[in-house]
Amino acid sequence: MPALPGGTSIYRRSKSIANDGSKGDVRGKSARKPSERLALLAERDFRVFFIGYSTSLFGSAMSPIAINFALLDRGVSTSGLGYVLAANVIPQVLFMVGGGVLADRLGRRKVMLASDVGRMAVMATSAGLLFAGSPVWIFVVLAALRGTGEALFNPALGGLRAEIAARERLPDANALLGVAQSAARVVGPALAGTLIVALSSATVVAFDAATYGVSVIALSMLRVQPASRSPVTAWRDLAAGWKAFRAHTWIWLTTVQWSLLNLFTYAPYLLLGPVLARDYLGGARVWGIVIGVQASGSVLMGLLMIGRRSARPLLVSACGTIAVPLPVLMLALHEPAAAVAAAAFVAGAGLTLSGTLWSTAMQQRVPPEMLARISGLNMTGAFALGSFGLALVGPAAAAFGMMNVLGFAAAYGLISGVAVACLPVIWAVRNEDAATAAA
Numbered sequence: 001m002p003a004l005p006g007g008t009s010i011y012r013r014s015k016s017i018a019n020d021g022s023k024g025d026v027r028g029k030s031a032r033k034p035s036e037r038l039a040l041l042a043e044r045d046f047r048v049f050f051i052g053y054s055t056s057l058f059g060s061a062m063s064p065i066a067i068n069f070a071l072l073d074r075g076v077s078t079s080g081l082g083y084v085l086a087a088n089v090i091p092q093v094l095f096m097v098g099g100g101v102l103a104d105r106l107g108r109r110k111v112m113l114a115s116d117v118g119r120m121a122v123m124a125t126s127a128g129l130l131f132a133g134s135p136v137w138i139f140v141v142l143a144a145l146r147g148t149g150e151a152l153f154n155p156a157l158g159g160l161r162a163e164i165a166a167r168e169r170l171p172d173a174n175a176l177l178g179v180a181q182s183a184a185r186v187v188g189p190a191l192a193g194t195l196i197v198a199l200s201s202a203t204v205v206a207f208d209a210a211t212y213g214v215s216v217i218a219l220s221m222l223r224v225q226p227a228s229r230s231p232v233t234a235w236r237d238l239a240a241g242w243k244a245f246r247a248h249t250w251i252w253l254t255t256v257q258w259s260l261l262n263l264f265t266y267a268p269y270l271l272l273g274p275v276l277a278r279d280y281l282g283g284a285r286v287w288g289i290v291i292g293v294q295a296s297g298s299v300l301m302g303l304l305m306i307g308r309r310s311a312r313p314l315l316v317s318a319c320g321t322i323a324v325p326l327p328v329l330m331l332a333l334h335e336p337a338a339a340v341a342a343a344a345f346v347a348g349a350g351l352t353l354s355g356t357l358w359s360t361a362m363q364q365r366v367p368p369e370m371l372a373r374i375s376g377l378n379m380t381g382a383f384a385l386g387s388f389g390l391a392l393v394g395p396a397a398a399a400f401g402m403m404n405v406l407g408f409a410a411a412y413g414l415i416s417g418v419a420v421a422c423l424p425v426i427w428a429v430r431n432e433d434a435a436t437a438a439a
Contacts, residue, residue, distance in 0.1 A: 041176070043164070043165065043169075044223070045163075045164040045222050045223055045224065046164045046165050046173065048218050048221050048222060049160070049164055049218055049219070049222060050176065050177070050180065051214075051218055052214050052215040052216075052217060052218020052219060053177065053180060053215060053218065054180040054183070054184065055211050055214040055215060055218075056116070056211045056212055056214060056215035057180055057181055057184035057185075057188075058184040058187065058188050058211060059123075059188070059207055059208035059209075059210065059211030059212065060184070060188075060208060060211070061184040061185045061187075061188025061189055061192070061295075062188040062189065062191065062192035062195075062204050062207065062208060063123060063126075063192075063204060063205045063207075063208035065189050065192045065193065065196070065204075065274075065284060065287070065288055065291070066130075066192055066195075066196055066201035066202075066204035066205050067084070067126065067130070067139065067201065067205060068081060068084075068274050069196060069201060069274065069278075069283075069284040070130055070196075070201035070202070071084065071136060071139065072274065072275075072278060074136075077394070079391075079394035079395060079398075080136050080394075081271065081274075081275075081394070082271050082390050082391050082392075082393055082394040083136075083140055083391055084136065084139050084140055084143050085143070085270060085271060085390040086388065086390040086391040087140045087141070087143035087144040087147065088143040088144070088146055088147040088150070089147060089383055089390060090144070090147065090388075091144050091145075091147035091148040091150075091151055092147050092148075092150050092151045092154070092379065092380070092383050093380055093383050093384045094151070095148055095151035095152070096151040096154065096155055096376045096379050096380045096383070097155075097238065097373075097376040097377055097380050098151075098376070099111065099151045099152040099153075099154070099155045099156065099372075099376055100155035100156075100158075100241065100372040100373040100374070100375055100376025100377065101237050101238050101241070101372075101373055101376070102152065103152070103155050103156035103159055103372035103376075104159065104237060104241075104370065104372045104373055105237060107224075108156040108157070108159045108160040108163065108224075108372060109156075109160060109163075109219055109222055109224050111152050111153070111156045112152070112153050112156045112157065112160065112219055113216060113219045113220065114152065115149040115150070115152040115153035115156075116149070116153065116212050116215045116216045116219065117212075117216055118145070118148075118149045119146055119149040119150075119153075119212050120209050120212035120213055120216065121209075122142055122145045122146045122149065123146070123205055123206075123208045123209035123212065124206065124209040125142060126139065126142050126205050126209075127202045127203070127205040127206035127208075127209060128202075129142075130200075130201055130202035130205055131200075131202040154375065154376075154379055155372040155373070155375040155376035155379065156372055157375075158372055158374070158375030159372035159375065160224075161173050161174070161177070163224045164222065164224065170360075170363050171356070171359075171360045171363065172306050174355075174356050174359045174360065174363075175302050175303075175305040175306040175356050176302075176306065178298065178302040178305075178352050178355065178356055179298075179299055179302035179303060179306075181298070182295045182296075182297075182298030182299040182302055182348065182352060183295065183299050184295070185291060185292060185294070185295030185298070186292045186293075186295040186296045186299055187292065188292070189287075189288035189289070189291040189292045189295075190285075190288045190289050190291075190292040191288075192204050192284075192288050193283075193284045193285035193286075193287070193288030193289065194285060194288075196284050196285075197284070197285065237373065238373065240370070240373075241370050241373030241374060241376075241377060242377065244366065244367070244370050244373075244374060245373075245374055245377045245378070248365060249425050250314055250361070250425050250426060250428075250429055251362070251374075251378065252381070253420075253423070253425060253426075254314070254317075254318075254358065254420070255377075255378050255381035255382055256381065257321070257416060257420050258381075258382040259381050259382050259383070259384055259385045260385060260412075260416065261321065261324065261412075261413060261416060261417075262382060262383065262385065262389065263385035263388070263389040264389070264408070264409055264412040264413070265324060265325050265328055265409045265410070265412055265413035266324070267389030267390045267392075267393050268328065268389075268393050268397075268405050268406055268409040269327065269328045269331070269406075269409065270390065271390055271393045271394065272331070272393065272397060272402050272405065272406060273287065273290075273327075273331065274287055275402070276331055276402065277290070280334070281336075281337045281340065282337060286337050289337075289341065290327070290337065290340055290341045290344050291344070293341040293342075293344050293345050293348075294327065294341075294344035294345060294347055294348035295348055296345060296348065297344070297345035297346060297347065297348030297349035297350075297352075298348035298349060298351060298352040299348075300349060301348070301349040301350075301352040301353050301356075302352045302356065305352065305353070305356045305357075310357055310360075311430060312427060312429065312430055313357035313358065313360050313361045313429065313430075314357070314358065314361055314426045314427075314429040315421060315426055315427055315429075316353065316354075316357050317353070317354040317355075317357040317358045317361075318354070318417065318420045318421035318423075318426050319350075319353075319354075319417070319421050320349075320350040320351065320352075320353035320354030320355075320357070321350065321351075321354050321413075321416075321417040321420070321421075322350065322413075322414060322417035322418060322421070323346045323347045323349065323350025323351070324347050324350055324351060324413050324417070325347075325409065325410045325411075325412070325413025325414050325417075326343035326344075326346050326347050326410075327340050327343040327344040327347050328406055328409045328410040328413065329343065329406075329407075329410035329414075330342075330343045331406050332403055332406035332407040332409070332410050334403065361429055362374070393405065
């Protein structure tokens with residue numbers, strides 16, 4: 001399930017996963033050798049995309065920290081920074097469903113290419129304006145344009161996976177791309193903090209623009225079938241996607257869960273974390289390390305998940321969300337950087353555990369031709385409230401105090417995670433491979 005941009009995001013699917021031969025793999029243990037788990041990288045299209053996407057992720061993990069601290073150093077208020085963050089998310093809420101429909105109708109690769117070209121131009125412009133010292137409202141506009149590109153790219157990514165990886169390898173594709181996302185967040189933020197001090201924030205953002213160019217080249221090299229023209233209108237495609245989305249109670253239920261979690265827990269973490277880092281943790285470099293440590297937890301969990309399956313994926317996924325509010329709790333208690341980083345490591349592992357297993361459940365139940373649409377609906381719902389939360393956290397912190405806002409955020413995250421894990425509909429969803437082996 002997706003978290004707000006700036007944190008960890010995972011969203012993918014396909015209709016059914018064939019049994020990979022691990023007949024006893026109903027408790028999550030894999031009989032495959034480590035080398036076999038990475039066999040997906042031998043497939044040309046997946047390997048090419050993996051290289052380009054990983055490079056782009058690396059740049060994208062660096063630029064938010066550079067922009068945030070550049071604006072803070074200019075005296076931009078917490079509310080002003082919240083407007084910039086919200087401007088990146090709100091277009092995704094508005095346009096992601098339409099992006100999913102376009103991707104299913106026009107072709108996932110074509111839509112992703114257009115998105116990356118546009119975002120490359122936006123980040124190059126942002127770098128130039130940071131060098132020039134432009135006012136904050138310009139960065140609100142640029143963040144909105146970048147968010148529009150995200151709205152096109154992310155739903156298409158959910159469907160492209162089924163085109164560049166064999167069906168039986170889709171869970172491993174989820175895990176490997178999740179590892180790439182997390183690894184970028186390990187190295188990117190820590191390096192960004194160092195480069196901000198040694199060079200400038202604008203240089204870091206310019207590097208992000210260059211990495212989008214690498215992704216454009218990789219997408220251009222993919223050998224995928226062009227999309228077949230849909231015989232019905234876009235509105236009918238959207239209606240069919242909405243019907244499929246509603247048909248699975250657990251899909252819309254977990255979407256609502258993440259919408260509220262992003263609003264009450266993750267938005268305060270993304271916005272108030274850098275502020276408290278500046279106030280008492282040690283500044284941009286320390287906050288970059290905290291984010292990198294969180295990503296390290298995701299990398300470790302992602303590597304452990306490759307080749308493994310869970311008999312009850314949604315139950316384990318829901319348990320993973322309980323770890324998300326732990327770093328928020330540490331900030332609320334005004335704990336030192338080491339404690340915040342340790343909690344962030346556990347949160348990163350929980351996010352990857354949750355997202356990878358949730359994705360596997362989706363792959364086993366959603367028709368391949370609807371992947372981008374379901375992705376768009378899921379991410380729109382998950383981001384909807386959290387995007388507005390980014391704009392509201394600043395005023396709420398001014399009215400009630402940052403520590404009180406973070407304390408509520410941590411409490412809500414813990415209680416909601418436990419509550420969802422106890423729901424019968426979550427327990428009822430079983431891994432189809434496990435069910436086949438048991439039969």
